[in-house]
Structure formats: C-alpha cells, structure tokens
Amino acid sequence: MTKKITIAIDGFSSTGKSTVAKQLAKELGYVYVDTGAMYRAVTLYALRKNYISENNLDRDALVKELSLIKLKFIFNPEVGFGEMYLNGENVEKEIRQMEVSEYVSKIAAIPEVREMLVAQQQQMGKEKGIVMDGRDIGTVVFPDAELKIFMTASAEERAQRRFKELSERGEEVTYKEVLRNVQERDHLDTTREDSPLVKASDAKEIDNSHLALTGQFEKILELYNAAISN
Template sequence: MQKITIAIDGFSSTGKSTIAKRLASALGYIYVDTGAMYRAVTLFAINEDFIGENEDIPGLLRCLNQIQLKFVPNKELDRSEMYLNGENVEAEIRTMKVSEQVSKIATIAEVRELLVDMQQKMGKEKGLVMDGRDIGTVVFPDAELKIFMTASPDARATRRYKELLERGEEVTYEEVLKNVQERDRIDSTREVSPLKKAEDAIEFDNSDMGLEEQFERIHNLAQRVIDSKE
C-alpha cells in the first residue's frame, strides 16, 4: 500500500494534535507534533532567560546549536513525548507559561529554519501525519492531503481552559481566551511563514463537533486519498 504525507494546519486549540495522533495510529503512520518542537525551544529560551523580563533574542540565536529535540515513545501511554537535550519536558511545554511565549519564538526566522529542516528530514519516507501552522504551505507543500482546522475563539478557549484545569493550573477563562486571541493575531501576521490555509487544503471547522465525529470524517478523507493512489 502506497503511503502519503498528511499535513494538518490550523489555529491554536483546534485539537490538531489529538486528531493527528489518532489518525496516525489508525493508519500505522508516524506522528510529528511540530507545536511541541516550538514549545520545547520556547521552554529552553525561558529557562535560559532569553525571553521574559530580560529578553535576549540574539543570545538565543547564538545557542540554537545547543538545542537537541527528540520524540521518544512512551509505551505505557501509547504516545511519543518531547525530550529537550535528553530531558522529558512533555508536561512543562504544555503550561500557560510556555503558551504565552511560544508564538513570539515561532516568529523568529532562524528558529523556523532550524525546525523546518528537522521536520522535512522526518518526512522523507512519507507515511507521516504532521500538524502545525505551516506544514501544508512550507514544510510539505506537496503533501497529498492537507487539512486546515479552525473553530471559534470561544470554543477553542473553552477546550483549552478545561485542559489546563485538569492539569491543575490556576487560570481563568478570560486569561485563556485572551491568550488564544493573541496567538491568533501573532501567528496570522508574522512575517515568516504566517498561519494561512494552503490553496489546496480542506477547511475543517470543528466548533460544534465532538471528537468522534471529527476523527471519522478526517479518517475517511485520508482513506479516500490513500485508496486513490493504489
């Protein structure tokens, strides 16, 4: 069976990673969460005081060659987790502290160049589902299936708020909504690889959809494309 590349782009908190993970598992494909990669670089920048109160982006750029990223399978959880310089940082990169800074880090051309190169190397053999902001437009412009996920800011903020509460973070809904809206603004207006729908991508608004309905629809889309390649 011929394998394809599946690119899933879209706004923050649209459930891209959840769907992409499940789709990859169902198809027997590799899953790559590019958002986790940008979050890991952001965590590095925060820990090294390159971003925050005393911002030092030139300092971060000088240290990019010190950043090693790796997805390591966790058999107990049936998923891969992000390791930064040999340390499991999966929980740390999902915090509001990182969410508040990640879009700023993702606007830096040198960071995007580094991570896009890593991502393209991961996808050379196809059989891959990758989600992010510029997968269908920059990383894999020739992907056989491109999906652009969207939902209303309120729906996305509600989902994100529930996730953070379940992790034990003390946040308000208003804080989360503001973060979602600000990330939308930064992601859509940045000069380097702004978030936008590829011309040949299928737009998928999941504002009023449950997870099962989303998965079934996208899985059927993927299967039709795969079958057409036989």
C-alpha cells in the same frame, strides 16, 4: 500494499490538531510528529535562560545557542505517542504549561528558529507515512503533501477547551486569561512575516466548533481514503 502518504494538519491553537493527528497515526500505523512541541521546547529553553520575558526578547542570544538545543521524540508505549525530550530531558508536561503558551508564538516568529525546525521536520518526513501537525506544514514544510487539513473553531470554543484542560491539570488560570492568550496567539501566528498561519489553497477545512470528535475523525478518514485512491 497501500501506498504511504504525507498528511499535513494545520490550524489555529486549541483546535484539537494534535488529538486527531495522534488518532490518525495510530489508526494508519503512521509516524506522528507534533511540531508545536518542538517550538514549545525551544520556548522552554529560552525561558530557562531568561532570554524571553514579558517585556524582553534576547533574540540574538537565543539564535547563537540554537546549535546547543537538541530535540528528540521518544515513543512512550504507556501514552501511545512520542514525548518531547529537550537535551535529554523529558519536558512533555512542562512545555504544555500556560507560561510556555504565553511566549511560544513569539519564539516561533524568529526566522532562524523556524529554519532550524523546518529542516528537522522535512528530514523526519522523507520516507512518507507521517502525520504532522502545526501552523505551516501544508504551506512550508510539506507543500506537496497528498492530504492537507486545516482545522479551525471559534476563539471562545477553543479557549473553553484549553481552560478545561489546564484546570484539570491543576493550573490556576481564568477563562478570561486563556481567551486572551488564544486571541493573542491567533494574531501573532497570522501576522508574522515568516511563514504565517494560512490555509493552503488545496487544504480541506474542518470547523470543529460544534463537531464531535467521532464525527470529525470519520470525516478525516474519508479524506484519507480519497487521497490514497488518487
């Protein structure tokens, strides 16, 4: 029987982490966890409560209510992955909107939010056989993961992908707005005091600026095969 391992996929926003993590989990029969969806759901909660806006962040009010925020992934066979539920409501589509993207890095920088979600993520991965993607999986959540991947691409390429995705969903955004959002999130993610986005020393870096999805997936499968043979 093939041993099960923990696979941590980190990287910048819009590098396709979730896409490849879902592919990998399906191929291996592993559990897939999108930690970004968890932070987005908390951000959506804060937006609905008016705890965050362009010029305001009521951190204390949000922190006081963290125990009221119940997050759960429920598998949807039609899409092939677990969708995010916030307090019993399916918010998978809503958390992907540009408004949530604008504020998620600020919410993710709050230490109490990270502490709560990291504890949940570590609990999910206790049995191994898991593919988890995010910003600090290989450095904080699973520092002992058998396979760590760090994904990157140019800001311009990532903004183009995100702009296409949002436009196809019917959101009225400009490429310039999306590029600014990508650059701002990069800055916030890499400079925050608590668990900044950094490449783990033992992570394998994949720059997919000019790499086709098929080639990328084959490369990651090779890394997986090497990891389980050690």
